[in-house]
Amino acid sequence: xxxxxxxxxxxxxxxxxxxxxxxxxxxxxxxxxxxxxxxxxxxxxxxxxxxxxxxxxxxxxxxxxxxxxxxxxxxxxxxxxxxxxxxxxxxxxxxxxxxxxxxxxxxxxxxxxxxxxxxxxxxxxxxxxxxxxxxxxxxxxxxxxxxxxxxxxxxxxxxxxxxxxxxxxxxxxxxxxxxxxxxxxxxxxxxxxxxxxxxxxxxxxxxxxxxxxxxxxxxxxxxxxxxxxxxxxxxxxxxxxxxxxxxxxxxxxxxxxxxxxxxxxxxxxxxxxxxx
Amino acid sequence: xxxxxxxxxxxxxxxxxxxxxxxxxxxxxxxxxxxxxxxxxxxxxxxxxxxxxxxxxxxxxxxxxxxxxxxxxxxxxxxxxxxxxxxxxxxxxxxxxxxxxxxxxxxxxxxxxxxxxxxxxxxxxxxxxxxxxxxxxxxxxxxxxxxxxxxxxxxxxxxxxxxxxxxxxxxxxxxxxxxxxxxxxxxxxxxxxxxxxxxxxxxxxxxxxxxxxxxxxxxxxxxxxxxxxxxxxxxxxxxxxxxxxxxxxxxx
Numbered sequence: 001x002x003x004x005x006x007x008x009x010x011x012x013x014x015x016x017x018x019x020x021x022x023x024x025x026x027x028x029x030x031x032x033x034x035x036x037x038x039x040x041x042x043x044x045x046x047x048x049x050x051x052x053x054x055x056x057x058x059x060x061x062x063x064x065x066x067x068x069x070x071x072x073x074x075x076x077x078x079x080x081x082x083x084x085x086x087x088x089x090x091x092x093x094x095x096x097x098x099x100x101x102x103x104x105x106x107x108x109x110x111x112x113x114x115x116x117x118x119x120x121x122x123x124x125x126x127x128x129x130x131x132x133x134x135x136x137x138x139x140x141x142x143x144x145x146x147x148x149x150x151x152x153x154x155x156x157x158x159x160x161x162x163x164x165x166x167x168x169x170x171x172x173x174x175x176x177x178x179x180x181x182x183x184x185x186x187x188x189x190x191x192x193x194x195x196x197x198x199x200x201x202x203x204x205x206x207x208x209x210x211x212x213x214x215x216x217x218x219x220x221x222x223x224x225x226x227x228x229x230x231x232x233x234x235x236x237x238x239x240x241x242x243x244x245x246x247x248x249x250x251x252x253x254x255x256x257x258x259x260x261x262x263x264x265x266x267x268x269x270x271x272x273x274x275x276x
Numbered sequence: 277x278x279x280x281x282x283x284x285x286x287x288x289x290x291x292x293x294x295x296x297x298x299x300x301x302x303x304x305x306x307x308x309x310x311x312x313x314x315x316x317x318x319x320x321x322x323x324x325x326x327x328x329x330x331x332x333x334x335x336x337x338x339x340x341x342x343x344x345x346x347x348x349x350x351x352x353x354x355x356x357x358x359x360x361x362x363x364x365x366x367x368x369x370x371x372x373x374x375x376x377x378x379x380x381x382x383x384x385x386x387x388x389x390x391x392x393x394x395x396x397x398x399x400x401x402x403x404x405x406x407x408x409x410x411x412x413x414x415x416x417x418x419x420x421x422x423x424x425x426x427x428x429x430x431x432x433x434x435x436x437x438x439x440x441x442x443x444x445x446x447x448x449x450x451x452x453x454x455x456x457x458x459x460x461x462x463x464x465x466x467x468x469x470x471x472x473x474x475x476x477x478x479x480x481x482x483x484x485x486x487x488x489x490x491x492x493x494x495x496x497x498x499x500x501x502x503x504x505x506x507x508x509x510x511x512x513x514x515x516x517x518x519x520x521x522x523x524x525x526x527x528x
Contacts, residue, residue: 004443008357009366011350012414016369019411020376023384026391040390079288086285089278097285099523104292106465106519108472110489111508114496115295118302123500125298128310158292187277216377218475223496233379240383240479250387253380264375 024257030250041246049251058235058252065232068146068221069214072153073161076210077203079154080161084202085195087162088169098166105159113152113223117143144226152224153214160213161206168202169195208267212260232256296512303505310500319506329491329507336488339402339477340470343409347470348463350410351417352455356447358418359425370415381412382479389480400482408480409473413466420465420526424458457525464522468515 031049033041052058087097104112119125120142127139142148172195180190218233227234232252239249306316323329358366373381385408389400428451436446474489481487488507495504 004447005357005360008353008360009363012354012357012370012418013366015350015411015414016373019385019388019407020369020373020381023381023388026387027384030387079291082281082284083288086281089281095527099520100289101292102523103516103519104296106468107296107515108468108508108511110472110474110492110496111299111511112296114492114504114508115299117496118299118500118505119295121500123310125302125310132311155291155295158288191277212375213377216379218377218379219493223493233377236379236383237479240386246387249383253383256377257380260375260377261372264371268371 024254027250027253030247031254033247035245035247046247049247052248053251053255061230061232061235062255064230065215068149068153068229068231069211069217072150072157072214073207073211075150075154076158076161077207080158080165080206081199081203083158084162084165084169087166088172094170098163101159101162105156109156109219112155113220116148116152116155117223120148143224144228146225146229148224149221149229149231152220153217156217156220157210157213160209164205164209165199165202168199168205172198204270205267208263212263216256216260299505300509300512303502303509305502305505308502319502320510323503323506323510326503328486329488329503332486332488332491335402335485336471339405339409339485339487340467342406343413343470344463344467346406346410347413347417347466348459351414351462351466352421352459354414355418355421355425356451358422370418373412374415378412378473378475382408382476385411385476386479400480400485402482402485404480404482405477405485405487408476409470412473412476413470416465416469417462420462421455421458423526424455424461428454461522461525464518464525468518468522471515472511 030041032045032047034044034046034048036042083101087094087101090097117124121127122139122141122143124143126142127136130136131139176194176198177190180194185193216233217231218237221229221231222234222237225231233256236249236252236256239245239252243249302310302312303319304315304317305312306318307313354366354370357363385404389404393399432450432454433446436450437443441449472489474487474493477487478490478493481490488511492504492507495501
């Protein structure tokens with residue numbers, strides 16, 4: 001039996017080694033090299049690329065990326081909690097509602113982002129409608145700013161918050177709520193002092209699941225921010241295209257990956273299991 | 277309080293679905309601008325006549341089909357192996373491939389291909405995109421198939437073995453048929469993920485391998501374009517239908 005298992009795992013192991021581990025290892029080597037004149041890398045070996053990460057310019061971009069991810073995660077928590085609670089109490093309709101949450105998520109990130117651009121741009125539906133009703137004369141600058149990026153991220157990753165929250169809330173022992181009610185707790189007190197503390201594991205899992213993709217997001221900040229809100233993902237992409245500084249781009253990539261791995265490790269260590 | 281909860285849920289479902297529904301509705305607008313001028317199919321017609329869009333769609337379909345086929349086979353085998361006995365290294369690697377930011381994965385693959393091609397003399401193209409897609413689709417396939425395997429009664433396999441079937445026969449005739457809904461569900465999911473990917477694809481695609489998301493991305497950045505509304509609507513409903521089927525199969 002043991003041999004069958006090894007044969008089964010082999011193709012996946014081979015793929016992950018060639019198309020995931022090796023590429024990352026190459027990035028590690030690249031961080032130690034000097035930038036080539038037309039992109040690519042050249043000798044000699046250097047540690048400068050790692051040192052440049054501590055340049056105040058890049059530290060501030062990193063800080064901005066963290067704060068965008070943190071605000072998005074907070075908003076997802078705020079919006080995701082009532083939705084998860086509603087679904088957990090929906091009885092037989094649970095699966096239908098969960099599908100409704102997941103459906104737009106799996107469909108297409110690009111199209112979902114484009115839909116918001118369609119609504120928010122200067123000639124978009126919201127501005128056109130407001131101008132038609134005479135409420136405003138000039139279009140409101142709804143797109144291409146910090147809040148548009150946050151909106152896009154919250155819209156994109158809200159399901160990642162709802163799923164683990166729902167799982168925790170659904171498992172919650174209803175007799176605890178009855179006990180609270182019997183002992184004279186009003187619904188809002190029960191929510192605040194029983195349900196919220198008990199759903200902490202779901203909140204933690206959801207927060208990490210949302211924070212990680214928000215931190216490394218590229219598509220949403222680029223489209224919704226219109227290149228005005230520069231986040232780490234955009235800087236990395238730029239190093240490999242316009243700036244042609246592959247070694248530094250590689251160092252930035254690995255720094256981002258290290259942050260993501262740290263977050264994942266915090267979650268795995270607590271739960272003692274992996275995401276699968 | 278339960279009324280407040282229902283109200284907020286209604287608002288949140290509207291938040292999740294209205295933007296796409298409004299976009300879909302507006303794709304039938306006759307006007308090029310955001311003012312409603314009457315119903316028309318003209319932007320769909322324009323989309324189907326656009327040579328660049330057609331070529332990009334064909335590329336996307338080829339890539340998605342190839343990546344789906346390969347990642348479904350590899351991922352299913354991997355899930356089966358993990359179900360027999362967990363491998364911490366494998367599950368950790370798969371989790372890592374799931375959480376690695378797309379931009380980092382794309383950049384590392386680009387660096388890898390460029391490095392490799394110095395020795396092989398090959399160029400970026402459809403094949404590099406397919407390889408990249410296989411690598412990020414595997415983890416999703418493993419998750420779905422493994423979930424299905426966890427509901428599968430392992431003693432059925434033992435019974436088949438006791439009755440004299442070989443391990444291969446057991447897998448082929450007992451386990452695999454039981455897994456079919458899960459495998460199809462995983463394949464549909466892999467297809468949608470591959471078909472929609474922009475970030476990794478744009479980094480490892482060659483000059484002759486533009487995909488539909490790449491064309492749409494460029495169009496979306498350039499400004500309002502009713503043709504994009506029409507294609508977006510087709511994508512949402514096409515992929516949405518696949519996802520619904522995929523979820524149905526998982527619930528079975």
